[in-house]
Amino acid sequence: MQRRLLVQGLAAAAAAPGLAWAQAQGYPAKPIHIINPFSAGGALDQLARLLGQHLSEKLGQPVIVENKTGASGNIGAEYVARAAPDGYTLVMASSATHGIAPSMYGARLPFDALKDFSAISATVVQKNVLVVHPSIAARNVQELIALARAQPGKLSFGSSGAGTSQHLSGELFKHMAQVDILHVPYKGSALAMQDLIGGQVSMMFTDIPIALPYIRSNRLRALGLTAAQPSPALPEVQPLAQQGLPHFDLKAWYGVMGPAKMPDAVVKRLNASIVEYLSDARNREKLLGMGMEPLPLDAAQSGKFIADELAKWTEVVKMTGATV
The missing domain is CATH 3.40.190.150 (Bordetella uptake gene, domain 1)
Structure with a gap:
């Protein structure tokens, strides 16, 4: 009995590569x-x-x-x-x-x-970009940090949801800059972006493809990149790591x-x-x-x-x- 089971097992193992190849040959059907x-x-x-x-x-x-x-x-x-x-x-x-x-x-x-x-x-x-609503009186990262320190808990950042790279970029910013900024999670980048454009939140650490049209139309102001290297899509925007937050490098x-x-x-x-x-x-x-x-x-x-x-x-x- 054991011998028969062993032989069957070996036969199945030997056939497995052939079965996988056959599946791939007909894939996708x-x-x-x-x-x-x-x-x-x-x-x-x-x-x-x-x-x-x-x-x-x-x-x-x-x-x-x-x-x-x-x-x-x-x-x-x-x-x-x-x-x-x-x-x-x-x-x-x-x-x-x-x-x-x-x-x-x-x-x-x-x-x-x-x-x-x-x-x-x-x-x-993908590198995220830090963008702020035009009503925010900050033209660079250091001005934003100074504003946040002067108004603890008053500024807010939207994200595509808790536990996303946008959320963690904001949390790392808070940690490294030692500021108190409220996180507002949304069900996706598009919804968060709508509220940022409308001024319901102050800023986002968002996907470059989503932010680009609004940056180019001056509806948002780009202050920095979350990655340590520049982006070909936004060559004029400096990384946060070059604006007083060394080693800030999230992609x-x-x-x-x-x-x-x-x-x-x-x-x-x-x-x-x-x-x-x-x-x-x-x-x-x-x-x-x-x-x-x-x-x-x-x-x-x-x-x-x-x-x-x-x-x-x-x-x-x-x-x-x-x-x-």
Whole structure:
């Protein structure tokens, strides 16, 4: 009996690579769904739709971007973690869901950011920009810090939600500048931006693609970048690290992941198509103009990048004491 079971087990193991290859050969045979765990209109949504269009053209099947929002992206991420690992349900992962959430939510998080997912491709890193409403009497970061110190608790910053890179950028700013500024979380960048334009909140540490039109039309004033390096999209805006907050260096990242245990051949096919998009000179120029820096990494490199970023964001959460 034991011998028969052993033989069956060995046969199944031997057949597994062939089965995975067969699955990849016929993949995709139906539409692919990419879950964006944040609201429509944000930078992640823009990227998801650009990638979706490219994947649809390359793979010959419709790629549908769905917005499943809530809990700072965790609802959409959990949905994909529980999906069948067949390559038809993917998620736009981010520093919020797979970098910040594990340390902020702890045991309350309904998924393991690494073990419950297959890393397919880390797509871009993105620098956030600190923007203020024109009514705020500050023309640079030091003037903003002085204003905040003179009026503790009076200024506020909006974000796309608690536990996002926008939230943590604001918390790190408060920690390093030693100021008291109220955090106002929203259900997505677009809603927060509406209230910032209307003057309901004072400032945001927001996605460059979302802020650019308002900066160029003088409806918002850009004071600094959260990353230590300048951005090609906003070359005239200095990093916060060069304006009296040394070592301030935060960048969001976006990537594509699927449920754990996806067939390697399917992961590689998806990765190859995404890397092709990111490596194209015209696409690269477009993304850089949006404030996104392409990361054309293979699946293994992407997995390491995501694990390293999780460790970095965990340190930021500990340093600032940020909570949800």
